Amino acid sequence: MKEQLEQMEPLNQKVQNNRNRFSNPTFVAIIATLCCLLWGSAYPSIKLGYLAFNIMPEDIAAKYVFAGYRFVLAGLLLLLLFRAMGKKVLSLSKKQLTSLLALGLMQTGLQYIFFYVGVGNTTGVKGSIMNATTTFFSVILAHYLYKNDKLGKNKIFGCLLGFIGVIFVNFHTDLLEFSFTFKGEGFVILAALIFSITAIYAKKLTATIDVLLVTGYSLLIGGVALTLLGLGLGGRVTHFTPESASNLVYLALLSSAAFCLWNLLLKYNKVGQVSVYNFLIPVFGTLLSAWFLGEQIMELKNVVALLFVSLGIYMVNRPRKEGIS
Numbered sequence: 185m186k187e188q189l190e191q192m193e194p195l196n197q198k199v200q201n202n203r204n205r206f207s208n209p210t211f212v213a214i215i216a217t218l219c220c221l222l223w224g225s226a227y228p229s230i231k232l233g234y235l236a237f238n239i240m241p242e243d244i245a246a247k248y249v250f251a252g253y254r255f256v257l258a259g260l261l262l263l264l265l266f267r268a269m270g271k272k273v274l275s276l277s278k279k280q281l282t283s284l285l286a287l288g289l290m291q292t293g294l295q296y297i298f299f300y301v302g303v304g305n306t307t308g309v310k311g312s313i314m315n316a317t318t319t320f321f322s323v324i325l326a327h328y329l330y331k332n333d334k335l336g337k338n339k340i341f342g343c344l345l346g347f348i349g350v351i352f353v354n355f356h357t358d359l360l361e362f363s364f365t366f367k368g369e370g371f372v373i374l375a376a377l378i379f380s381i382t383a384i385y386a387k388k389l390t391a392t393i394d395v396l397l398v399t400g401y402s403l404l405i406g407g408v409a410l411t412l413l414g415l416g417l418g419g420r421v422t423h424f425t426p427e428s429a430s431n432l433v434y435l436a437l438l439s440s441a442a443f444c445l446w447n448l449l450l451k452y453n454k455v456g457q458v459s460v461y462n463f464l465i466p467v468f469g470t471l472l473s474a475w476f477l478g479e480q481i482m483e484l485k486n487v488v489a490l491l492f493v494s495l496g497i498y499m500v501n502r503p504r505k506e507g508i509s
Contacts, residue, residue, distance in 0.1 A: 292406020312469020
């Protein structure tokens with residue numbers, strides 16, 4: 185018994201060190217910002233991928249195959265890394281495998297069924313700003329699911345500001361006409377809702393399963409599901425060139441890195457403390473879409489939307505004063 189306790193001490197110390205590191209506010213801010221930068225870059229990267237692989241806007245099946253290839257590659261990269269660290273990839277119980285199957289089908293599969301179609305039917309700027317709704321959903325869900333992650337005045341006001349920004353970006357340049365399509369912006373919002381729900385489920389799984397394993401299996405399972413769905417619908421992705429292949433590899437790398445780091449932050453922090461940084465995704469997505477796609481961002485509606493979203497970040501993260509809830 186004494187020997188077992190001695191063997192557990194280094195493991196417990198390692199867990200405590202990880203907790204201290206990943207719970208540090210500065211570290212959380214840096215890693216969460218990096219994840220949002222990577223996810224923000226996905227908007228122009230996906231659109232550039234459609235062009236590089238000659239995927240037509242109406243070819244939804246090919247978009248699913250493209251997404252499937254991306255996530256299968258991302259999942260395999262993480263599982264190979266896990267194996268290279270000397271850990272067993274298949275040492276899971278039937279219950280754990282079932283849970284990972286559900287997570288993969290929902291977080292990667294179902295989410296990106298909506299996301300890839302939505303991004304294809306709106307601009308990179310609008311899509312990235314619409315994705316800020318992930319924060320609203322996460323903060324609200326955390327309020328009802330966790331006793332120590334309640335909504336306060338700052339969070340409510342910050343979310344309202346961000347929501348106003350999301351609405352504002354859907355107006356035309358003259359601010360007189362509202363533009364919103366269900367298969368475009370609507371699908372992006374549905375994807376954001378699914379991600380918020382499954383992120384909480386992933387947090388629960390990381391309590392008993394290594395984060396690398398959770399993320400790797402989620403991406404791989406969802407990727408296989410998307411690939412089979414796309415192929416079953418007649419979709420094909422065949423135009424492989426150095427440009428298109430490098431685009432696919434980048435998307436796979438950003439997925440594996442961002443999802444793994446994000447799940448690590450969720451493991452050691454409150455959902456609300458991490459999810460608020462999702463507001464940065466539209467900022468990065470807008471700037472990168474303008475840079476790589478040549479989309480117009482210096483319009484009043486875009487500037488106002490980004491201003492409100494950024495102010496929402498500040499308000500949600502603003503320290504709560506004593507006696508104020």
